[in-house]
Amino acid sequence: MKAPGHIIFLGAPGVGKGTQAKIIAQRLLLPHVSTGDMLRASVTSGSEVGRRAHAVMESGALVGDDIILGIIAERLAHNDASGGVIFDGFPRTLVQAEGLDRLLDSAGKLGIKHVLHIVLADEEIISRLSGRRVCEKCGAIYHVNFHPSIREGLCDRCGGELRQRDDDRPEVLRRRLAVYKSETAPLVSYYLSKPGYAEIEGSGDTAAVSARIAAILGLEG
Numbered sequence: 001m002k003a004p005g006h007i008i009f010l011g012a013p014g015v016g017k018g019t020q021a022k023i024i025a026q027r028l029l030l031p032h033v034s035t036g037d038m039l040r041a042s043v044t045s046g047s048e049v050g051r052r053a054h055a056v057m058e059s060g061a062l063v064g065d066d067i068i069l070g071i072i073a074e075r076l077a078h079n080d081a082s083g084g085v086i087f088d089g090f091p092r093t094l095v096q097a098e099g100l101d102r103l104l105d106s107a108g109k110l111g112i113k114h115v116l117h118i119v120l121a122d123e124e125i126i127s128r129l130s131g132r133r134v135c136e137k138c139g140a141i142y143h144v145n146f147h148p149s150i151r152e153g154l155c156d157r158c159g160g161e162l163r164q165r166d167d168d169r170p171e172v173l174r175r176r177l178a179v180y181k182s183e184t185a186p187l188v189s190y191y192l193s194k195p196g197y198a199e200i201e202g203s204g205d206t207a208a209v210s211a212r213i214a215a216i217l218g219l220e221g
């Protein structure tokens with residue numbers, strides 16, 4: 001990527017945003033900013049934000065825009081965000097997208113360089129999410145069929161226990177997909193007309209999708 005700037009990963013839950021965002025963050029040496037991870041950490045720590053967000057997250061609905069924009073404003077104020085960050089799971093509503101534009105404008109900060117929209121059929125999304133397992137210690141992501149750990153239930157990287165996220169249970173999953181369609185999908189038209197928008201086919205394995213993204217970002221291999 002020639003000039004610095006923020007990168008947004010857009011797409012339904014389960015399209016592989018998290019996995020791809022982490023890979024790109026490592027390659028570009030930019031912070032990976034996942035509002036889902038930040039909220040889960042707040043729930044675990046029992047903070048005020050965590051207490052307010054917990055029940056909403058368990059239901060598959062979206063946490064309030066004010067809370068999310070507050071978290072993001074705080075995160076962008078850190079020194080390590082000055083060269084750009086990789087947003088994963090944010091923005092998720094038009095109010096958040098407009099709020100982000102305001103945050104970036106007002107502080108004379110870097111702009112949004114790329115909006116990478118990963119697309120995948122619903123059936124594939126449901127199959128991926130219902131088999132997803134996450135290491136409760138280091139956050140590594142596995143899949144019971146497509147990317148199993150070597151020792152069942154244990155992380156290959158750190159030995160932590162693998163868990164199914166509460167909101168990956170089938171009944172919550174359907175709600176999350178419906179929420180995506182009503183609240184987040186409209187963001188596509190918001191970003192479509194702006195520079196840096198690109199659609200990426202999310203089917204195939206992690207490496208195949210990474211290669212498509214690398215090509216768009218002008219990275220080698």
Ligand code: AMP
Pocket residue numbers: 013035036037039056057058060061062063064068088089090091092093096167176
């Ligand atoms: P994720 O890990 O991105 O799938 O997020 C898990 C849950 O956290 C979502 O289902 C929402 O309840 C909440 N969440 C994460 N990011 C946002 C956001 N940008 N806006 C509102 N809610 C969010």
